Amino acid sequence: MVVRKETQQTGVIVNQSAQRHVSRGLRALSSILAMVLTMALMLLYAPTPSARAMESTTSAESTDGMLSINSSTAVLTDTSGYHLNATVTNTTGQEIPAGTLTLAMNAFYTFVSRNDIQDWSEGNGRIPTPQSVGQADVPALQPGASANVSIDADAHQESLAAINSWGPKPVLLSYSANGTPLAQSHTFVTRTGAGLHTPSTPALHITVAQPLAANGWTTDSKLLGQLVDEGGISSSKLAKIAMPSKDDDARLKSLQQTFAKHDMLQVVGDPTYLQAMAMPTRVDGITQPALFDMTAYSAMNNAPAYSAAGINDRQWSAAKARKTYQSALGDSNADITAYAWQGNGNWTLQALTKARQQGYGTVIATHDFEEDDADTVRTGKTVVSTDVGDITVLSAQNVLSGLAQGKATSDDANADSEGTTAGRLARFVAQSAFYQMEQPYAERNLLVCLNEDSDPSVVDALMSDIEQSPWLNLTDLATLKDADISEDAASMSTDLPQTDGLTDSMRSDVQQTLSALANSSSNIKRFNTSILVKPNGKDESDVNTWSRQLTNAHTIMALHALGGESPSRSTMAEGANQLAALLINGVAITPTESVNVVSETAKMPVTISNSHPYPVKVKVSSLTDSMQIVTSRFDTVQVPPHGEAQVAFTIRVSTSGTANATISLFDRNGAAFGATQVTHITSALQISDKSGFVIIGFAVLLGAVGLWRQFNRKKDPDE
Template sequence: MVVRKETQQTGATVNHSAPRSVSRGVRAVSMILAMALTMALMLLYTPAPHAEADETPTTMVSIDSSTAVLTDTSGYHLQATVTNTTDQTVPAGTLSVAVNAFYTFVSRNDIQEWAEGTGRIPTSNTIGQADVPELQPGASTKVSIDADANQQSLTAINSWGPKPVELDYTANGEELSTTHTFVTRTTDGLDTPSTPAMNITVVQPLAASGWTTDVDLMNELVGKGGLTSHKLSKLTVPSENDNTRLKSLEQVFGKHDKLQVIADPTYLQAMTMPTQVDGITQPALFDMTAYTAYDDGRAYANANIATSDWKSSKAITTYRSALGDSSAKTRTYAWQGAGNWTMKALTEAKRQGYGTVIATHDFEGSDQSTVETGKTTVSTEAGEVTVLTAQSTLSNLAQGKATSDDADGEGSDAGRLARFIAQSAFYQMEQPYAERNLLVCLGTDSNPSDVDALMSAIEQSSWLNLTDLNTLGKASASHSGDEAAAALPQDSGLSDARRSSLQQTLSALTESAKGIDRFNSFILAEPTEKSSSGSTTWRKQLVSAHNLLSLHALGNEASSGSTMLEGASQLSSLLFNGIAITPTENVNVVSETAKMPVTISNNHPYPVTVKVSSLTDSMQIVTSRFDTVEVPAHGEAQVAFTIRVSTSGDADATIALFDRQGTTFGATQTTHITSALQISDKSGFVIIGFAVLLGIVGLWRQFNRKKDPDE
């Protein structure tokens, strides 16, 4: 008699053999007999004819929900949507679900071929059927199939693991659509040997996907100044969709305590009540891989981004600010961006204090015969780096990506979940006694309900054991030393489109950064003893605000890039537009000289010193060229240009603002000048009298001069 003990593990009861209750020999014999039985049953079936790819009907059945983990008490439940994708009316028909209760997948190709509909596996064990009404072109209907745990086809399954499931939609005896999916049987209620559960770590990155700029706060910064550093950090705010999603995610986090949450510290800082997390990423998910691939630190510096803005210590500082706890501690992880973790990228990450990085894509070798623990240690010039590597197939499925375009059952969340569970079971069966820990990375935009469904399914899977990042970090590395270095990606992975976009982003940020620097250096008045402290602080706050916007523009949240660029440009524009020329009324000149007053306003909290220029479009009516004026905070100042005229007429004077270096800024104003020159003093009369006298003398001489004899 075999004695077993039961332990509760992540929501599912798992049977473990009692110590020394089953010898290795008995276990081996049991496994051999099970495999022999499976192979014998496979030989009883004749492969069904398989249609060519171009003859396969368009998928008309989408899986809305299905039982991914099958236990001895769960039964099987399916909800599906049937859609008429043809241009003709489809008569009433039937949707049937069938399984091969005795089949065991023997290779990765085997399980993939079934998903793509090319595997010749018979499914003669019918689970249930549902009637489908007549459907007009484009119409759809929802159907449900429910089978309890005692259903004959379900009780026929006598071995644990993934089983092939087929959904057939027929009408008038004609097969219209076939969808391939999976159900995975647990060991519950089966008299089969138990094997150690495979460790799995699931990570949810917590970041906003729709950062926007708080316009009111920006106006307050520019118009009033004096913001606290905490208030300034709220300049970038998550979208309403992010706030709604966060509330749902927090419920998921509370329900599944083994789900690892790694947060962008700037997102935590934007929250009223920061979520409890298991670690933090670099600030704003700054794309380190793109930084090293672009290989132009000066371009980033010109855009007001320094390495100190995204290093590990900065992430910790931001995290402590978010929590309001100056001594708070947590682990920091460098999250992968658009590029690859090359040796250069890993070295830079280590230099900035990140001893552990997470590789979400293009790091795991494609030629692996079996899955391995998602941990690699790499020696760089800056020190050793631990790379936690996501298992690509499982991570892609968890992020809503089908294993291939031909996998007809993976077009829905439920279909991908069924494949995820089946694939994880297959990985465990490949090496049932090998100790491994697989990393699954979810997406920054993952749907909370999908995350909940995934975690619930994993917790029900007796062959999986959920662990945390700390456990994964302490596991033995699959690769290290020269082997790990040789396997690193050689290409940066930065596409031409991404590089071009990055160049444009840096160029735009450089322009706005130059604008802020120009305002601080050549427009803002030199601080006095009275305004020194406040003015200096305000200058720094303007730079910090632009820095925050730039970080988000260069992060992994691609959808936020354009809004952050607009925010940075708006900040620069508000500074220059806050100094303006008050429109001047038209000027009438009735003498040789006159004065043209020009008023300059300043909406900023500190004085500015600017040059004012006046230039007319006439050579006969001109003004003085420049004047310099200091405009007080939230006040006005006036300059007076001298007008000189030499004749009657009209002219337009263009008034413009210049910084102290002589570069123009802001909007210009045009003042119309009208000259009606009049004699207004004695010198004028003397000149006119002298001119008349000369005229008279000239006429007298013309008529009274003696003629020459030759004339």
């Protein structure tokens, strides 16, 4: 099939109307005359001094937030009419007098290229809009004040009735006061073929995928306390130790209402989120557990770091995702397709190979996979050959997905109509119609990916607009996955992203999270192997079960911390650290009072407490900061569940004085843990001590020798 270039007129086959039988020369001449007349009127108009002053003060701000489209008709039919609501805001520093909001369009214009439609969206297109659709009065506005204004035109309005071909049309919304233009907004309306004598062409297939995931994860502190204090909880409770944020409950209800209204919206759910629900919602597929960021995993290329953080490959495999989904439904036979959803990085060949190795036959590329400069849009499916087998990539169409996710098509467009949801939806509808007109008879299926945090009301509005667009045909993910592609599977490997796509900031965040998780994982492992006592007998099974649950709880939190969402990264890493801290700090030294020593030796009792439901065995160390007052170095103690045990260190004193003894805990492998305690030791030796008698005897001997020398020495003659 021949593909037309962007500069070629689109819609030639589609828009066969009476208007096209009019001479092109006459149409061009009429357009030129209209433009000349408009310029002449502008030249004849002479603004008053006050208008000139207002224009000079507002020109720099006229397009910056002054005009905002709240809602507008995106799909125009022969019976719908056109309805627009906008907010006009005085962003200047002075009062703006009463003005007028005018809605105009070009009923006969057909966009000829992607640049053409983009220029209009950014306010750079020089397309006349001679057909007036309606006007509305705007009251005088004080600085900072706003006015809500609506324009409504029924289906019989002259400009709307004049449209004789289907497709996107340029619409201009302009605001003026005292005859001075103050602000403009360039938007679109797309006319369907209803009521027009134009032949129909095959609809463009489109698949819309909504990831269903929590906006943020936190740790259930109550369950965490029960796990540590009670020696274990049920497996169903353990699975919910990571819980969605408080805002997710209300959002989920709204999303479920949207899902019920739009059957063809493809919902791809995080199985751990479904497991956290009291009643799992209907989904068309599942993602990897906790939306674990596979692309970041491949980009970091450091499997040992993930292992040290408590994460192994089994925990984010496709098999684990299905098992979690079955647990959420309570049906061990439930089957569903698992899709590997893209994280912050790119789907490089290395990342795709790992996904295939993990059991995912299909991945979803939400960004940076499709070519930006492709001549025409193509089916969003690619098959890539890897060392472990072929894998299917369903790639989102960049422009449509960006608009659906609330992103303007360019920074310039942010200052114009695409700065609002209504403006972006109008552009989405117009863009999709343009794509159909580029190749009206080519069968294609485009993928539109929404965000994890998409606003339910925006999703509802988007799906409603698509459903009202007869040039679009909604399909499901299974249909897209089975769609025919023209590219050879093996050749596509050379066109894959060559860089991992992680910024330095993203890489640093992942590394910090891995380091924090490695520390908490190490502490939990140390507690299980070198502090906790696992006795033989009836309690052995219970202790082993508890140990496994402690490790599994950390894994759950680590998995969510390494997902694609940054808020969960910090909260879940903090939860993992909290678990480790509860275990380590549950074995502690009870503070002791100062010790007074009045003899050469004494005992210093130290009490160790254990708040856990099973016994622990640790080493206790004492070290003083004095050479004259010392204690024995180590002692070992086993502390019963929820109890205390005491050890006694021997103090040895060689002189009166003071010293501080630092008491520390060590695990059975000799590694210190927990908080230290300092005990003050004061020594006041008495004469009754052997050392005292030795000192006195030595002093008497020195005195006797001194007296003998004094009486027996020879005196000098001078004395």
